[in-house]
Amino acid sequence: MAAEEADVVVIGMGPGGENAAGRLAEAGLEVVAVEARLVGGECPYWGCVPTKMMIRAADLLAEGRRIPGMSGDSTVTADWTQVAKRIREEATDSWDDRAAAERFARTGGRLVRGYGRITAPGEVTVDGRVFRARRGIVLNPGTEPNVPPIDGLAGTPFWTNREAVEAEAAPGSLVVLGGGAIGTEMAQAFARFRTQVTVVEARDRLLAVEEPEACDLLYEVFEREGVTVHTGTRATAVHHDDAHGFTVDLDGGGQVHGEALLVAIGRRTRLRDLGVGAVGLDEDARFIETDEWMRAADGVWAIGDVTGKGAFTHVSMYQADVAVRDILGQGGPSADYRAVPRVTFTDPEVGAVGLTEAQARERGINVRTGMTRIPASSRGWIHGRGNEGFIKLVQDADRGVLVGATSAGPNGGEVLSALAVAVHGEVPAERLRYMIYAYPTFHRAIQSAVEDLYS
Numbered sequence: 065m066a067a068e069e070a071d072v073v074v075i076g077m078g079p080g081g082e083n084a085a086g087r088l089a090e091a092g093l094e095v096v097a098v099e100a101r102l103v104g105g106e107c108p109y110w111g112c113v114p115t116k117m118m119i120r121a122a123d124l125l126a127e128g129r130r131i132p133g134m135s136g137d138s139t140v141t142a143d144w145t146q147v148a149k150r151i152r153e154e155a156t157d158s159w160d161d162r163a164a165a166e167r168f169a170r171t172g173g174r175l176v177r178g179y180g181r182i183t184a185p186g187e188v189t190v191d192g193r194v195f196r197a198r199r200g201i202v203l204n205p206g207t208e209p210n211v212p213p214i215d216g217l218a219g220t221p222f223w224t225n226r227e228a229v230e231a232e233a234a235p236g237s238l239v240v241l242g243g244g245a246i247g248t249e250m251a252q253a254f255a256r257f258r259t260q261v262t263v264v265e266a267r268d269r270l271l272a273v274e275e276p277e278a279c280d281l282l283y284e285v286f287e288r289e290g291v292t293v294h295t296g297t298r299a300t301a302v303h304h305d306d307a308h309g310f311t312v313d314l315d316g317g318g319q320v321h322g323e324a325l326l327v328a329i330g331r332r333t334r335l336r337d338l339g340v341g342a343v344g345l346d347e348d349a350r351f352i353e354t355d356e357w358m359r360a361a362d363g364v365w366a367i368g369d370v371t372g373k374g375a376f377t378h379v380s381m382y383q384a385d386v387a388v389r390d391i392l393g394q395g396g397p398s399a400d401y402r403a404v405p406r407v408t409f410t411d412p413e414v415g416a417v418g419l420t421e422a423q424a425r426e427r428g429i430n431v432r433t434g435m436t437r438i439p440a441s442s443r444g445w446i447h448g449r450g451n452e453g454f455i456k457l458v459q460d461a462d463r464g465v466l467v468g469a470t471s472a473g474p475n476g477g478e479v480l481s482a483l484a485v486a487v488h489g490e491v492p493a494e495r496l497r498y499m500i501y502a503y504p505t506f507h508r509a510i511q512s513a514v515e516d517l518y519s
């Protein structure tokens with residue numbers, strides 16, 4: 065079969081790939097986009113969007129339960145079927161990507177369904193069809209749930225994020241393996257729907273990549289809400305039968321039980337299947353290394369989770385923009401990861417940007433920290449129930465600028481925006497100290513944290 069020609073072949077239509085493919089096509093390039101599952105990737109169908117619908121629903125329940133002592137009485141009845149319906153009908157169109165595929169077709173690009181593999185420099189093969197890319201290949205293959213080789217796990221009806229998002233009912237009980245972003249968000253959401261949740265986390269903290277204060281805060285909230293947390297332990301074996309559900313053996317002894325089991329211990333890439341060896345890249349690596357223009361090899365760009373720069377939709381979109389500008393020769397700034405924001409949408413939300421205190425110290429920065437508690441702020445005190453949180457600043461004391469910050473609390477992810485600007489723009493902390501913060505906002509607590517830097 066003769067090879068089909070295009071200017072650019074995009075493999076993987078996650079948020080970054082979809083954005084890049086559409087923009088390149090709109091710029092007049094001939095674009096072939098290859099997608100094995102759904103156009104849009106993990107985020108709209110099994111990631112950000114449906115999980116935030118779960119969290120919004122769960123947070124409403126929690127707010128309802130906070131009414132007593134604040135504004136009257138409340139009886140809250142949880143009903144997961146409404147969450148499932150909203151996810152099915154509003155978020156995912158029953159996991160149908162027709163609207164996204166049509167949106168892409170309107171840009172003039174050509175969608176090819178199937179699994180793409182690089183078979184030679186500038187060549188991609190999809191189910192026997194060969195595509196020649198005149199200008200280059202953009203890789204946006206994303207990641208898949210990492211399922212560990214735990215004794216007894218394979219073949220059981222365990223959940224990854226995908227089955228959890230597709231759940232039509234909240235289980236009576238749930239064991240969550242992994243206390244990272246997915247584990248904490250889902251644990252709390254299901255617990256608020258009256259699921260008995262047990263989290264098993266291998267490291268000694270929840271959300272271990274973030275500030276320890278955030279972990280302590282979540283731990284306290286989880287305990288209060290009835291979520292059982294086991295840290296510093298792993299599953300050694302899984303037993304399942306239809307009558308009793310899952311029993312998980314933990315190393316060091318002990319067992320935990322759940323009607324359902326969610327595996328959320330991180331993600332994996334499949335570089336060998338993608339055939340990156342054909343362009344000289346390491347097929348056994350975990351991520352694809354790129355330069356600051358997202359170039360991975362001659363005529364190959366890589367964007368999104370596969371680059372290992374933060375598995376977030378906003379990073380994927382940001383990198384897509386850098387790659388598109390490079391491919392079109394438009395110039396502008398190259399990729400800069402000093403101020404990567406991330407928000408874990410637990411309640412309290414944990415927002416963070418740039419370096420944690422520990423990361424800054426590891427880099428030999430002369431660190432000064434500032435801290436304030438949200439309940440001690442005017443707005444936090446007014447807010448009352450559900451006001452837990454803090455703002456922590458990490459300053460490079462020699463340069464007088466923030467290199468990192470954490471904002472945990474009600475709307476912690478929104479409060480983070482000011483701190484992201486400060487880190488990204490290297491705003492001198494002295495200027496943050498003497499600016500005006502609206503009263504009584506949550507973000508006004510930033511001023512107290514800045515004051516604490518100098519106390």
Ligand SMILES: Cc1cc2nc3c(=O)[nH]c(=O)nc-3n(C[C@H](O)[C@H](O)[C@H](O)COP(=O)(O)OP(=O)(O)OC[C@H]3O[C@@H](n4cnc5c(N)ncnc54)[C@H](O)[C@@H]3O)c2cc1C
Pocket residue numbers: 075076077078079080081098099100101102103104105106107110111112113115116178179180181204205206207225246337338367368369370374375376377378379380409
């Ligand atoms: C439960 C969950 C919640 C999340 N919540 C958030 C959040 O709140 N905020 C946030 O910023 N991020 C969140 N994320 C992360 C976010 O979903 C990803 O960072 C985001 O989807 C970007 O990934 P990506 O662009 O690398 O590609 P992906 O979204 O992973 O898409 C890659 C696409 O490529 C396709 N593909 C792979 N290989 C091939 C191939 N060889 N040929 C053809 N097609 C291929 C796949 O089918 C897939 O559709 C969440 C993730 C999960 C799992």
Ligand SMILES: NC(=O)c1ccc[n+]([C@@H]2O[C@H](COP(=O)([O-])OP(=O)(O)OC[C@H]3O[C@@H](n4cnc5c(N)ncnc54)[C@H](O)[C@@H]3O)[C@@H](O)[C@H]2O)c1
Pocket residue numbers: 212241242243244245246247249264265266267270271272297298299328329330331374375376406407408409
């Ligand atoms: N709000 C958000 O932006 C959001 C939400 C969900 C997911 N995500 C993205 O998706 C990615 C994947 O999420 P995730 O939660 O799967 O990964 P993660 O890396 O955030 O957390 C995985 C956790 O599992 C633990 N772990 C590893 N092996 C284990 C084992 N055998 N037993 C018990 N615990 C084990 C790790 O120590 C870690 O804390 C995240 O890195 C994040 O970038 C983002």
